[in-house]
Amino acid sequence: MEYTKLALVLLALSPALAADSAADEYRVKGAFLLNFAKFVEWPAQSFQGPKEPISICILGANPFTSALETAAREVVVENRTVTVRQIPDPLQARQCQIVFLSASERKRVHAVLDAVQGGSVLTVGESSGFLAGGGVIELKVEESKVKMEISMASAKRAGLHISAKLLSLAQIR
DSSP states (O other): OHHHHHHHHHHHGGGGSSSSSSHHHHHHHHHHHHHHHHHHHHHGSSSSSTTOOEEEEESOOOOTTTTTHHHTEEEEEEEEEEEEEEEGGGGGGGGOOOOEEEEEGGGGHHHHHHHHTTSOOEEEEEEETTOOOOOSSEEETTTTTEEEEEHHHHHHHHEEEEOOOTTTEEEEE
């Protein structure tokens, strides 16, 4: 599987890429989101059918522009395409497999996490304390590098299985 090799290379390189500008930072974070689709398993009931796409939803300001949507068109994970869409309401987050909460949404983090509680949604945020609030993955910039922390307790509560390959690149809480 050629996409697996590419995904591993991107995933391995992403933490090391400098985030000197906002554009670079969000290019790296976008690569993370696409790779999360490849290295996280959702329960079958997370999808309405075997062909339903993996939906990456952005809540708040979209720092990715159209680049993430364009890149997602090339990604297929176990016969599922990947789509990217903007959602305005935390209640819509439950209809997504991955939800990215931009920094502009730090005041609505709890509303989103409450909305997805009991569902199998991979929540990804960039606000400090996102994991403490119940999020699954927090992306942060340290020393000009994008790094990730993963809450295994939150992933387990969501019924998500995270690949050991992904876990090896993260700080685990």
